[in-house]
Amino acid sequence: MIKVTNGGVIAPKGFKAGSVHCGLKRNIKSHDIAIIFSEQPCKVAALFTTNRIAAAPIKYSKKVVQNGVVHAIVVNSGNSNSCTGKKGYKDAETMAQLTSRHLNIKPDEVIVASTGVIGHHLPMAKIKSGISKSFARLGNQNAHSINISKAIMTTDTVPKTIAVKTKIGGKEVTIGAIAKGSGMISPKMATMFCFITTDASISLNTLRSCIKKSTDGSFNQITVDGHMSTSDMVAILANGMAHNRNITSSNKIDLALFQKALDYVTLNMAKAIVKDGEGATKFIQIEINEAKSTSDAKKVSRTIAESPLVKTAINGEDPNWGRIVSAAGYAGIPLDESKLKLSVNKIMIYKNGLPVTPFPKKLLSEMKKNEITIQLCLGKGNKSATLWTCDLSKEYVKINADYHT
Amino acid sequence: MIKVTNGGVIAPKGFKAGSVHCGLKRNIKSHDIAIIFSEQPCKVAALFTTNRIAAAPIKYSKKVVQNGVVHAIVVNSGNSNSCTGKKGYKDAETMAQLTSRHLNIKPDEVIVASTGVIGHHLPMAKIKSGISKSFARLGNQNAHSINISKAIMTTDTVPKTIAVKTKIGGKEVTIGAIAKGSGMISPKMATMFCFITTDASISLNTLRSCIKKSTDGSFNQITVDGHMSTSDMVAILANGMAHNRNITSSNKIDLALFQKALDYVTLNMAKAIVKDGEGATKFIQIEINEAKSTSDAKKVSRTIAESPLVKTAINGEDPNWGRIVSAAGYAGIPLDESKLKLSVNKIMIYKNGLPVTPFPKKLLSEMKKNEITIQLCLGKGNKSATLWTCDLSKEYVKINADYHT
Numbered sequence A, B: 001m002i003k004v005t006n007g008g009v010i011a012p013k014g015f016k017a018g019s020v021h022c023g024l025k026r027n028i029k030s031h032d033i034a035i036i037f038s039e040q041p042c043k044v045a046a047l048f049t050t051n052r053i054a055a056a057p058i059k060y061s062k063k064v065v066q067n068g069v070v071h072a073i074v075v076n077s078g079n080s081n082s083c084t085g086k087k088g089y090k091d092a093e094t095m096a097q098l099t100s101r102h103l104n105i106k107p108d109e110v111i112v113a114s115t116g117v118i119g120h121h122l123p124m125a126k127i128k129s130g131i132s133k134s135f136a137r138l139g140n141q142n143a144h145s146i147n148i149s150k151a152i153m154t155t156d157t158v159p160k161t162i163a164v165k166t167k168i169g170g171k172e173v174t175i176g177a178i179a180k181g182s183g184m185i186s187p188k189m190a191t192m193f194c195f196i197t198t199d200a201s202i203s204l205n206t207l208r209s210c211i212k213k214s215t216d217g218s219f220n221q222i223t224v225d226g227h228m229s230t231s232d233m234v235a236i237l238a239n240g241m242a243h244n245r246n247i248t249s250s251n252k253i254d255l256a257l258f259q260k261a262l263d264y265v266t267l268n269m270a271k272a273i274v275k276d277g278e279g280a281t282k283f284i285q286i287e288i289n290e291a292k293s294t295s296d297a298k299k300v301s302r303t304i305a306e307s308p309l310v311k312t313a314i315n316g317e318d319p320n321w322g323r324i325v326s327a328a329g330y331a332g333i334p335l336d337e338s339k340l341k342l343s344v345n346k347i348m349i350y351k352n353g354l355p356v357t358p359f360p361k362k363l364l365s366e367m368k369k370n371e372i373t374i375q376l377c378l379g380k381g382n383k384s385a386t387l388w389t390c391d392l393s394k395e396y397v398k399i400n401a402d403y404h405t
Helices: A056-066 A086-104 A124-136 A140-149 A204-216 A252-275 A294-305 A308-315 A319-331 A363-364 A394-402 B055-065 B085-103 B122-136 B144-150 B204-216 B252-275 B294-305 B308-315 B321-329 B361-364 B393-401
Strands: A003-005 A017-019 A033-048 A068-079 A108-115 A160-168 A171-180 A193-198 A231-237 A283-291 A341-344 A347-351 A370-377 A383-390 B002-004 B015-020 B033-048 B069-079 B109-118 B158-168 B171-180 B194-197 B233-238 B283-291 B341-345 B346-350 B369-377 B383-390
Touching: A017 A124, A017 A140, A017 B033, A033 A056, A033 A086, A033 A124, A033 A140, A033 A193, A033 A204, A033 A294, A056 A086, A056 A124, A056 A231, A068 A086, A068 A124, A068 A193, A068 A231, A086 A108, A086 A124, A108 A193, A124 B321, A140 A160, A160 A252, A171 A252, A193 A252, A193 B321, A204 A231, A204 A252, A204 B085, A252 A283, A252 A383, A283 A294, A294 A308, A294 A319, A294 A370, A294 A383, A308 A319, A308 B393, A319 A341, A319 A370, A347 A363, A363 B069, A394 B308, A394 B393, B015 B122, B015 B144, B033 B055, B033 B085, B033 B122, B033 B144, B033 B194, B033 B204, B055 B085, B055 B233, B069 B085, B069 B122, B069 B194, B069 B233, B085 B109, B085 B122, B109 B194, B109 B233, B144 B158, B158 B252, B158 B321, B171 B252, B194 B252, B204 B233, B204 B252, B252 B283, B283 B321, B294 B369, B294 B383, B308 B321, B321 B341, B321 B346, B346 B361
Parallel strands: A068 A108, A193 A231, A283 A370, B069 B109, B194 B233, B283 B369
Antiparallel strands: A003 A160, A017 A033, A033 A068, A033 A231, A160 A171, A171 A193, A283 A383, A341 A347, A341 A370, B002 B158, B015 B033, B033 B069, B033 B233, B158 B171, B171 B194, B283 B383, B341 B346, B341 B369
């Protein structure tokens, strides 16, 4: 039984958050630096962008996460510390050091994350002051939760946060999360930021496999514009303060309960990112069924989702199945035209190589809805994949053409 | 010495063209069906879309081309005869038969090509009348050349045609071409339509290798929106009426002269397609140098060209090098950030993992130009690739959101 609750990342026992405006964003009311802190050291598992041009904090945090123990996260928005060379790496290290000194923990127990404009060195005096003030404001009240969810935003229009409670072995376990992401969304390993906290007691290996599985079905199955960022990170911190029986792969029941709650959190955050996609007016779910393999299904779903012609058709509320089917055709897997079946919002529109006649007129009103579900059966096997994306609007072009470096 | 001349596909000796409006396009002044005819049978070589969902005329013409002999092309715009099942294939066959009867040639000597909306059966009474009238109007005057270049257009805003003369073994050889394409442009084997005629005498195998080589460096190196069409075709017909010494692979000089003239024609047509890209305001040339392999260079150029974030930045006249470099980072090849060098319109902006400082202000005025050249050196080897694309504008979204099936 999963119960949604308040508090985001500070909902689980022992977690605090603190954030302030330190001068990276123009609006002085917008928080742009934050700390997440756990009273107890945490098991940690994380996934990072697979972009070969990785930002300095990604390089630093990858090392930290390898040790398996993390005590805090320091994160800023407004400057991604990406393409900043050796000085950028040193600055990420300094962020960890400053944070660790305030918290009286080790620098290699601090995850560093930065998002925002590429190619500018961090203004370290501002960062230093921001870390100090964020530390001074650490707390676990509702305001702390709201502030930190806003502090990691860039072009996001809404904060993204969730917390859920579930019972594992008779004990209440809580999982909380904040996420950011709106453009540059097309993960191949992880995407955007999602920081997840939990008071669950869980083994390191199990935590690693749980977050990998959960990410594969959520953050790795979303795309806004097919552009992979240099700064993406999904990290989960588990401090064990729920004092449940330690979750390991040998207790299938406990494991399943935790995985289910975690999946609920990641899927919710993944969908929230797509719904807030730059310029998005429609939320699109693409389900590929009857594929020979999951990999095939994923390829087809992504090719459809990344076609500007499919995305603009949906923006124009046009059931242009020819664009959907032809996108499937260049996904790079064997296809049999005569076996395809395509439905949009559960209305069959293309079957066995031909459009359904007469044209299902009801589809025209369905296309006006905010949520569009595309279902394509390949007739090749029994594997499936679902991917979430959004439409491509004039507003997307405006946001990204008018955005100046 | 290559000399540009008039006449397009009917510039080479022995070629005629005829076109009319038969009722596929709404505007009764717009020609929508055409025949290209050679007095003598031609050697033929062609490349087709690699989309697994191929239109009926593609399936039919693939068979025709295998024989190596073609006498005519029948082509219509306004309806692509794609996703039309068995009846669609039969209709393509019928188009060839009708054309062959008028011309007194064999049906399997006729290439059939169709472009336009997907998923509608051809109105065969109109097609029949159109073929008959096109035959009646066959000729080799300037008007015939202009009319046929317009007859194959769909969302194209300008007709695309060229003819060149060159001397091979003391004889004048002419190559002419027409092309269409504006959206759904992202070839992996061939793209759009380009019909090329020549009076050169050339062996079939040599013709095949020449067009393959020429396409790899032109039509396979352009992209507008990354969406591969179901109907794309590049075909070259050579009727030998220039009576030059037969071009074969054993005469390197003749071969090089022909290849050079053909490359001139295909590159000109490929660039014309990108310049006429839907909503395009900027023509973008992407040069990748110092790659380990040509394949690596092509991957990087395509990933940059297909990033909506790069395309919108250029639309907004912003030298957003972070988007270019980060796109290179997810192209799927090993990259060394510290070895990259990026220039835009020959102005270095990013070098050795860092932006050039101070920021080269001259770049701001360069970004206002209609032609933008991106040069990225990977520092990994000595291979190169060049790709041509266009920007992504609000007008692109408008064209494709407002276009209704």
